[in-house]
Amino acid sequence: VSSATFKWPDPRMDLIDETLYGAKQLAALTENCAPRDKTTVAAQWIRLAYHDSSTADVREQTGGLDASIVYELEEDENVGVKGLDDFRHFTSPYVSMADVIAMGTVLSVASCGGPIIPFRGGRVDATKAGPDTVPEPYEDLEDHIESFKRQGFTKTEMIGLVACGHTLGGVRKVDFPDIIPETGPDFENFDRTEFKFDNAVYVDVTEFLDDTTANPLVRTFNETNRSDLRIFGSDKNVTMRSLASPDKFSKTCGSLLERMINTVPKGVKLTDTVDPFENKVSGVSLFPQNGTLVLQATLRRISANPKRSVKLFWQERQKQGSSACNSSGCSVNPTKTTTYSASFFGKLRGVKEFTNYEFRAQIPLGASVSKFWFTVDEGSGAKTVENGGGRYEIEQDTVVYDPARTTIASAGVDGKVLVVGVRTEQAAGAKVSVETYQGDTSNYIPIIQNVDLQLDTKNPPKDGYTFFTGSISSGASYLHVNAVVGGKKIRQFVDSKDLVL
Ligand code: HEM
Structure with missing residues (x-):
């Protein structure tokens, strides 16, 4: 293995x-x-x-x-x-x-x-x-x-x-x-x-x-x-x-x-061995805000190196004549850098700490984004981090979980109110639902619920997106957004750390 x-x-x-x-x-x-x-x-x-x-x-x-x-x-x-x-x-x-x-x-x-x-x-x-x-x-x-x-x-x-x-x-x-x-x-x-x-x-x-x-x-x-x-x-x-x-x-x-x-029933296939990952990307979301698309992503690196500099680069989905990107590509510096301790088990595996580099790029709505990647310079020259080749590909920008509007909608509400955007030109007839997951139950059996989202009357169409909304139980810790748009099925996972507000 x-x-x-x-x-x-x-x-x-x-x-x-x-x-x-x-x-x-x-x-x-x-x-x-x-x-x-x-x-x-x-x-x-x-x-x-x-x-x-x-x-x-x-x-x-x-x-x-x-x-x-x-x-x-x-x-x-x-x-x-x-x-x-x-x-x-x-x-x-x-x-x-x-x-x-x-x-x-x-x-x-x-x-x-x-x-x-x-x-x-x-x-x-x-x-x-x-x-x-x-x-x-x-x-x-x-x-x-x-x-x-x-x-x-x-x-x-x-x-x-x-x-x-x-x-x-x-x-x-x-x-x-x-x-x-x-x-x-x-x-x-x-x-x-x-x-x-x-x-x-x-x-x-x-x-x-x-x-x-x-x-x-x-x-x-x-x-x-x-x-x-x-x-x-x-x-x-x-x-x-x-x-x-x-x-x-x-x-x-x-x-x-x-x-x-590792003794498991027939048909169950175990993954390879999971050792600490040198580069891990999480918290990726793409959502419209104030006339632009916001791309959020976090790169986690092993260890803390004060000399290290990390940049996020992206490639536009639609080439635009007057785009903000120059010839070397579009890039931004981290908005926040946080170092945190590894678990005792990480330490036993030789990892003392991790550093999270959080990015927030503002991208013209028309240009959008198809791929992103990073450069990491530990002090001896920049190296590209590109998902083992092929870069970090954003499959689609048609249906997007909107963390910012979700945060606002959930404020003061018992439970959570989810907001999902669908590209307005494709929103007619779109069916959007979420499949929520609650693992923390008294009988240890997860509760999985499907909630249909409705047109969001509090968030009228804006920034090229039409919004759908619905309430989910406060116990739900993870979810998938499921949508059928123009006959195409789209499924997006939302991690609890991006969901919990
Ligand atoms: C013939 C096989 C076995 C018998 C008859 C047996 C029996 C027992 C009994 C009677 C206890 C006391 C539990 C209690 O008071 O609540 C116990 C505890 C324990 N057993 Fe076994 N056991 C067997 C095999 C194993 C195996 C193969 C493992 C793990 C690889 C294991 C791990 C443990 C552990 C860790 C405890 C302590 C639990 C605690 O302190 O809370 N046992 N076992």
């Missing part, structure tokens, strides 16, 4: 990159192996991911990491499972709950000092519960071997995966009174380094081998429930001994957990 390149427009890559490395707050929740509920956020997220993925049947190619857990929370086997309340804020039309669960594992393992697991996106969420397949402590060894085999893991890999999972967190008395007796503590850690993924090798393994472990799944009064004891010892400790090397433990866990999160 190779490393993905960012070819704008690609909202999926944009959002994945932002969630893992950038400004989204998912990573911050587990930073420094954050404690929560007597355990760690990391332990909760990893357990959730395992329970979700344990529905995998690799021969049938069904189940796996597909967020079916959303429909399985009431089942006994999922007692104490936590994390979906964290994850629901980070889904979008391009990043499924299953992807966020997988990111949760990548982030939490790294946050506690474990290996860096490469992340790939593209998982598809299930629409119903999967089978009851989570292994339970009272089951015998043969059942566990069978169950891991169905999930795609050999017996040796089962030993590894359980050791990797149980290096964090522990057992809760309220959830498992058959493991921790009434007289015992409310929560018992699997090992003595509950905030460390890496040290666990020493602790889990040597403690286990030394027979001094506190692991309740090894020591519990109830022999039937000593599943870790049976699993770890199932090959006379050969695997556990091999994991006594910290390096071997880290590598083994990295590759087993990677396989766990």
